[in-house]
Amino acid sequence: MAILVCGGAGYIGSHMVKRLVENGEDVVVADNLSTGHKKAIDPQAKFYQGDIRDRAFLDRIFLNEDIKAVVHFAAFSIVPESMSEPLKYFDNNTGGMITLLEAMRDFGIKYIVFSSTAATYGIPEHMPIKETDSQKPINPYGLSKLMMEHMMAWADKAYGIKFVALRYFNVAGAAPDGTIGEDHGPETHLVPIIMQVAQGKRPELSIFGDDYNTPDGTNVRDYVHVMDLADAHILALKYLEDNNQSNAFNLGSSTGFSNKQMLEAAREVTGKEIPAKIAARRPGDPDSLIAASDKARSVLGWKPQYDDVHDIIATAWKWHSTHPKGYDDRN
Numbered sequence: 001m002a003i004l005v006c007g008g009a010g011y012i013g014s015h016m017v018k019r020l021v022e023n024g025e026d027v028v029v030a031d032n033l034s035t036g037h038k039k040a041i042d043p044q045a046k047f048y049q050g051d052i053r054d055r056a057f058l059d060r061i062f063l064n065e066d067i068k069a070v071v072h073f074a075a076f077s078i079v080p081e082s083m084s085e086p087l088k089y090f091d092n093n094t095g096g097m098i099t100l101l102e103a104m105r106d107f108g109i110k111y112i113v114f115s116s117t118a119a120t121y122g123i124p125e126h127m128p129i130k131e132t133d134s135q136k137p138i139n140p141y142g143l144s145k146l147m148m149e150h151m152m153a154w155a156d157k158a159y160g161i162k163f164v165a166l167r168y169f170n171v172a173g174a175a176p177d178g179t180i181g182e183d184h185g186p187e188t189h190l191v192p193i194i195m196q197v198a199q200g201k202r203p204e205l206s207i208f209g210d211d212y213n214t215p216d217g218t219n220v221r222d223y224v225h226v227m228d229l230a231d232a233h234i235l236a237l238k239y240l241e242d243n244n245q246s247n248a249f250n251l252g253s254s255t256g257f258s259n260k261q262m263l264e265a266a267r268e269v270t271g272k273e274i275p276a277k278i279a280a281r282r283p284g285d286p287d288s289l290i291a292a293s294d295k296a297r298s299v300l301g302w303k304p305q306y307d308d309v310h311d312i313i314a315t316a317w318k319w320h321s322t323h324p325k326g327y328d329d330r331n
């Protein structure tokens with residue numbers, strides 16, 4: 001039986017597909033390629049190009065393939081864009097989940113692992129953030145993902161579809177063999193932007209604000225390697241099969257790094273100057289976001305391999321420095 005990876009051509013989804021293939025699983029990818037890259041999909045996975053909001057497209061996959069579980073990454077994920085185009089997020093993210101759960105119900109698929117986010121917590125009440133802390137998102141992206149978590153909980157009660165929601169903190173890095181990596185258009189995330197400055201593709205890094213309530217005044221975030229994240233999804237699939245119950249886990253390293261610390265680490269790793277300036281704050285950035293990730297460690301048995309941001313950045317640099325045009329598939 002196969003695992004269906006929705007959004008398997010995207011940054012995190014493609015690393016998940018690679019890890020599943022390495023583990024000997026049969027993998028089916030569904031992706032509309034709106035932000036993903038065909039070249040990012042492991043050639044051993046079977047690819048269906050289409051939109052998960054299209055019920056006929058999902059039916060074709062579930063009729064053709066023997067799917068035992070779904071891993072769902074197919075969503076938009078840029079916070080500032082969600083502020084200016086909220087309905088785009090509710091349509092694709094929240095709406096996509098409706099069609100996917102309906103199809104899973106009708107085809108008797110029992111398990112889904114879902115890519116959720118720290119953005120569902122909004123302004124944190126405690127640090128580090130625990131899974132039981134209240135979820136009050138402050139942007140449409142976070143709300144669209146929280147609605148998806150709630151939809152899965154009700155679909156569990158009504159139809160017995162079991163889910164694991166994995167709430168990611170800041171995901172970075174690339175496959176250590178350098179085959180796949182992070183390529184968004186436009187790029188908004190800190191690590192790939194720093195990589196682009198190191199490559200000379202951007203003149204400088206703008207650090208958004210240095211007057212936050214943190215040790216050096218710049219935002220503190222919790223970085224987790226994309227391959228460690230993929231491993232957590234594999235453990236979540238096993239958790240569903242072993243326990244047949246729903247649950248939610250934070251995925252982070254439990255350690256915070258400031259934007260200035262990330263810049264310094266990247267200078268050390270790349271040996272490049274990486275010019276930077278302090279710019280205005282970006283709306284909606286909380287001072288610090290650090291995960292309590294002991295639940296994933298104790299319940300799932302998750303053991304992240306990367307505990308040093310230098311090593312995370314080194315894998316990102318390997319991809320960026322060997323792929324100066326990314327996947328080179330944009331017009």
Ligand code: UDP
Pocket residue numbers: 079170188189190191193205206207208209219220221259282285
């Ligand atoms: N950031 C920055 N300059 C950039 C991009 C990001 O200073 O060009 C900061 C951003 O304000 C935040 C941190 O880097 O404090 C991480 O941002 P990112 O967009 O990578 O992830 P987020 O925390 O929003 O999920």
